[in-house]
Amino acid sequence: MSALLSSDDLNDFITPGVACIKTVDENGGGSDRPQQQVEIEIDGTGQAIEVTKEGSATRLQKASISLADCLACSGCITSAEEVLVAQHSHKEFLNALKEHRDDKLFVASISHQTRASLAAALSISVEDTDRILIKLLVDKLGFSKVVGTGLGRKISxxxxxxxxxxxxxxxxxxxxxxxxxxxxxxxxxxxxxxxxxxxxxxxKSPQQITGLLLKRLAAREYGVKPDQIYHLSIMPCFDKKLEAARTESDSQVDVDCVITPRELVQLLEDERIDVEALLSEAREDPKLWDMSNVYECLAPRNWLKPIDSWLNDxxxxxxxxxxxxxxxxxxxxxxxxxxxxxxxxxxxxxxxxxxxxxxxxxxxxxxxxxxxxxxxxxxxxxxxxxxxxxxxxxxxxxxxxxxxxxxxxxxxxxxxxxxxxxxxxxxxxxxxxxxxxxxxxxxxxxISGPSNHISSxxxxxxxxxxxxSIPLGTSIDSEELEQWVTKWLDEFTVCDSRLLKTRFRNIEPPKDTTTIALTSTW
Ligand code: SF4
Ligand code: SF4
The missing domain is CATH 3.40.950.10 (Fe-only Hydrogenase (Larger Subunit); Chain L, domain 3)
Known part of the structure; x- marks a missing residue:
């Protein structure tokens, strides 16, 4: 394996900060207990306890923050890592793969930046990188469909x-x-x-548009419900995990798990898959010689011009x-x-x-x-x-x-x-x-470069x-795209805002100004 493909710095994605600025109400904020003045203390075992004026003590539960709660403020030292790793990680994905092998179909979408990162780290072409990714996802892990995010991007x-x-x-x-x-x-x-x-x-972003299209088209092709399709998205940043966790208007999940190229490397290590051997296998596999044909075959039926989903803009x-x-x-x-x-x-x-x-x-x-x-x-x-x-x-x-x-x-x-x-x-x-x-x-x-040989x-x-080096995809014009999207929305009776428009949250800013100051430096 290339020296660059090391998982050593996998857990440095959240800049260390001070404390979570997101207030979390215990038990969803719905406690029936009457309000009273209490003090929070740490007992001899390091546990947080709540002590009333009368002296009665209650052990506090560890607060948990879901990805949807997190503000991505880079303010936490370990919480966000735990949250991210627990909900959108290569381990979680591998668990899902084992648990749902018989009752779900697995599909993936891969961003262009991710393919470029892996290609640079392995010193191979982007096309060979695609061969490796498809060999891994389809042959080793049993994925049914794999697409590039180009169609979602063109729509966005x-x-x-x-x-x-x-x-x-x-x-x-x-x-x-x-x-x-x-x-x-x-x-x-x-x-x-x-x-x-x-x-x-x-x-909306390409990831979220791709997610909805991919799940619905794959579900229709296989005659299953969209929630029986598990969508893995491979993206260049951890923030995309937070994007995937935002709730949609119909509460459906379009992206089940987001992993980054660095986590993909960790996945290969965990599964004891040697990337050099995988590359040789992929290059020697006649099924993967004509990549245009591979891109066509791996897209769901009725995907608009599948090859273009792997091409650039x-x-x-x-x-x-x-x-x-x-x-x-x-x-x-x-x-x-x-x-x-x-x-x-x-x-x-x-x-x-x-x-x-x-x-x-x-x-x-x-x-x-x-x-x-x-x-x-x-x-x-x-x-x-x-x-x-x-x-x-x-x-x-x-x-x-x-x-x-x-x-x-x-x-x-x-x-x-x-x-x-x-x-x-x-x-x-x-x-x-x-x-x-x-x-x-x-x-x-x-994936980071070798810091001792090359500047960032x-x-x-x-x-x-x-x-x-990814060629430009020029075969879809605006009119054709527009017609395809309109037809898709009609066929799946989805309103255009569900596919095309994102929703914003007006989040109450933290009142503790010390925390704001400490967490807002870039
Ligand atoms: S990054 Fe998320 S979990 Fe961490 S402090 Fe900010 S809001 Fe809290
Ligand atoms: S955080 Fe924003 S700019 Fe950075 S990789 Fe993610 S989407 Fe792109």
Whole structure:
């Protein structure tokens, strides 16, 4: 096995913090006991006890937090690890596989970033990575269906672009609309900046759209109920576990378990599967020589163009929402407003670092700007963006280190580029916001590079290169996609908001300001 594929740092996904800021009412908050003043003490055995004024003591139960309760604030040391590991882990998945081998069918969806991470770690092509994944899931673990998340992503891209364009040409468009496909960012808004919720676009993420489509289509093909289908999602970050745990309007579960590439490595180790041997087996298996045929065969019947689900989209490595919006906007100008396509160009306006940039649709004949979108990655840049939306027009100066670096850059380049001024949110129709620096290609569940040989930036570039080696899928146009989705919704009598729109929670912010301060540094 490659030295990179080590599970040593599997449990470092939650930054150590102080305490859970989520209040948990014991027994669901429904205690019948009369309210009285009590003190919490720790007894000689280390157990928490509740002592009344009269001196009677009751041993307290350990509080438990479900994934749906957790705010992803990175505030816990062990609780969230326990929660995550207990509810969405490779061990939980293996238990489910053993327990439900006879009464459930197992299906999987795999994200493009995950495939790129494994390909970079193993120094093999993405196609060979797919061979390994399919050999493992289908031949070794008995999965019935495996798809890429490309179809879910195309639907998500289309939904977001369509929604923003319709608002943009409507009466009350308030810039900017903010993408909501990154659960880390969504939970940050819900918990810390609920004033931004009206700005959040409601297009669902590829994971959740894929989950609903996959379960329903597989269930119909095998003549079983959707809850007899177990869906494993392989994603680049742990936040996707929290996204999967959010309740749907009909309380159905579209994603049963989320694991990351790092956990996949742990799974291989636990099952004593040697990855090099698996690769040789996969390469020698004639069934896996023609991968286009494999992708076709492993998708449920009526899946739209299965090969495209494994192909890529233009734009950022987080899905390309900002780019796709301008592409659809250009299409709107051509088809609805009669602008000549030849004069339309999308140009890049690089920000002060690779995690901030704008894209602009321009009419080269009239030099008119027809629309702008932006990409903002990482919480430091996000915090600057939030301040600018909150206080439009006010210069965001950033921290001292940022200001010094900025002054040095100005001296070196002779260019003025004050911190936080490279993207003006009020001028952008849509901002693609991703919690991880470098976006999803650098998700917290991706396999780390060999830190002693290569810098983390170089490693991310290597994973990005693998991601960009996935060919673009261009055979599904917006109209065909739209028709397929409408037909699917009709056939399964599902309302469009269930498939296409996410729901936000307005979470009461914690009242203990000490905890807020301690848990809100990025
Ligand atoms: S991440 Fe935050 S909300 Fe979630 S369990 Fe930890 S402290 Fe609680
Ligand atoms: S940006 Fe990071 S946290 Fe957000 S969806 Fe992508 S990998 Fe997950």
């Amino acid at each position: 891209l289309r939904q977001m672009s369509k929604g923003v364009i319709s608002e943009r040409f409507g009466d009350e468009f308030e810039r900017p609309k903010l993408s909501s496909t990154c659960p880390g960012w969504v939970m940050y808004v819900e918990k810390t900046h609920p004033f931004l919720l009206p700005h959040m676009d409601r297009a 233009e734009g950022s490595a987080s899905g390309g929402y900002a780019f796709h919006y301008l592409k659809e906007l250009a299409n709107h100008y051509v088809t609805k407003l009669g602008v000549n396509e030849e004069f339309l160009k999308i140009q890049l306006i690089q920000g002060r670092n690779s995690d901030i940039y704008e894209l602009e649709l321009v009419n080269t004949e009239s030099s008119e700007s027809l629309g702008k979108s932006a990409v903002i990655n990482g919480f430091r840049n996000i915090q600057n963006m939030v301040r600018k939306i909150k206080q439009p027009g006010k210069k965001v100066l950033g921290n001292a280190r940022g200001r010094i670096a900025n002054r040095r850059r100005q001296r070196e380049t002779g260019k003025k580029d004050s911190v936080g001024t490279s993207v003006d949110p009020q001028k952008c129709d849509l901002i693609e916001v991703m919690a991880c620096p470098d976006g999803c290609i650098n998700g917290g569940g991706q 930036k170089e490693w991310v570039n290597r994973v990005l290169k693998a991601y960009e």
